[in-house]
Amino acid sequence: MTAPLIRLHIHDHAGTVILNRAEKRNALNRAMLGELQEALGDLHLERRVRAVILTGAGPAFCAGMDLQEMLDTSREENARQRWQDDADLYRDLLELLWRFPKPLIAAVNGPALAGGAGLVLGCDIVIASREAKFGLPEPRRGIVAGLVAPLLAFRLGGGQAARLLLSAETIDASEAHRIGLFHELAEPDQLWPRAVAMAAECARSSSEALQLTKRLLNEMIAEHLPMLLTAGAAVSATARTTDAAAEGLAAFLEKREPKWQ
Numbered sequence: 001m002t003a004p005l006i007r008l009h010i011h012d013h014a015g016t017v018i019l020n021r022a023e024k025r026n027a028l029n030r031a032m033l034g035e036l037q038e039a040l041g042d043l044h045l046e047r048r049v050r051a052v053i054l055t056g057a058g059p060a061f062c063a064g065m066d067l068q069e070m071l072d073t074s075r076e077e078n079a080r081q082r083w084q085d086d087a088d089l090y091r092d093l094l095e096l097l098w099r100f101p102k103p104l105i106a107a108v109n110g111p112a113l114a115g116g117a118g119l120v121l122g123c124d125i126v127i128a129s130r131e132a133k134f135g136l137p138e139p140r141r142g143i144v145a146g147l148v149a150p151l152l153a154f155r156l157g158g159g160q161a162a163r164l165l166l167s168a169e170t171i172d173a174s175e176a177h178r179i180g181l182f183h184e185l186a187e188p189d190q191l192w193p194r195a196v197a198m199a200a201e202c203a204r205s206s207s208e209a210l211q212l213t214k215r216l217l218n219e220m221i222a223e224h225l226p227m228l229l230t231a232g233a234a235v236s237a238t239a240r241t242t243d244a245a246a247e248g249l250a251a252f253l254e255k256r257e258p259k260w261q
Contacts, residue, residue, distance in 0.1 A: 006035040007057070008042065014199035015049035016107075016192075022058025028115050029066040033089050040096055050207060051199035052100070054123060055107035055192065061132065062116025065090070067141070070240065071249045083240040087233040090115060091147055094229060097122030098151070099218060101211040103202040107195040108132040108182065113170065114145065120181070121151040124214070125198060128173050128182040129191045135170030142248025142258065146236030150228035156180060 007018040017039050019026040028036075043049050056062055065086075073082045097104060097119070106112075106123035111133040120126055120134065136152070138145040145152075145165060153161040160179050164171070176182040186194045202210065218225075239245055244260065251258035 004035070005029075005032040006039045008039055010046070010049060011196060012200065013048060013050040013203035014053055014196050015043040015046060015051075016053040016055065016195075017043070019054075019056040019062055022056075022060070024066065025060035025063035025111070026056040026058070026116070027063045027066040028090075029069045030086065030089065032066075033093055037093055037096060040100060044101065049102065050203035051103040051105060053105045053107050053192075053195045053199060054119060055195070056109055056116075058110075060110040060116075061106075061108045061112040062119055063111060064114025064116050064137075067249055067252060071253060074240075074246060074249075080237075080241055084233075084237040087147065087237040090118070090236075091229050091233040094118055094122050094147060094151065095226060098222075098225065099214075101214060102207070103199070103210060103214075105195050105198050105202075107191050108134075109188070109191055111135070111170070114138055115148070118145075118148040118151060121148065121155050126182050127184045127186055127191065127195050127198060128176065129188045130173050130185050131188055132173045132176070132182070133170050134173075134176045134181055135168070136164055137168050137170065139166070139168045140248065140258070141252050142239075142242065142244035142246070142260075144235055144239040146232035146234070146239065147229060148232075150225055150232055154222050154225060 005020055007020045009016040043052050073079050076082055104123040106120045106126045108120055108128035112120045113135045114137060117134055117136055136145045136148060149165055173182060173185055177185050248258045
């Protein structure tokens, strides 16, 4: 039997969503994105769950999108439409995270890269292992972090967003904590217990008050974010149609340096 791509665990008032594709560093394919949306929907309806923890199986949190699936799509006759559909699917997930009515806690157990970095930014509170990393390497693969960019600017501001997006640098946990991406650092064996403790802190508050607080943040401070995510999805899909994307993805999968024109 094939293992589920997403695992759920409920402990007291905390629901934990585990990205369960460790052999692929939890890279997100279409099936996994769908299962993740379903899992969040289930925890939304589960009354005893007052906060949700998102983490990854194995040594990585999430390496981003499944680049092999992306490259395979480039060989399909309707590739352009498929890329747009994929970008829209990821946009819908990020919007679901952003609008989720219960506190979302990212327990970042390892590298959170590209689309995986977007999952971290979609959460309200971020607790990371000291072995975690964060990066947006898309430009080095000939593509654009169009959907992650608006969330990054919302969380950090334009200056740090520009630095991370344009340098395509992967930063360690200490630097991510220094600039405010990671709110707390924990030893690897203490990451999940600390995330559960944070969920318990959230559970001490009124669920109605927390939901209204998130609504305040989402609808007032970030009122333009849905429009920006839609624009980012279009840019992301367009970038995948370029010769640079074809070369960058092929080079990454072949473990060589890309040859840019």
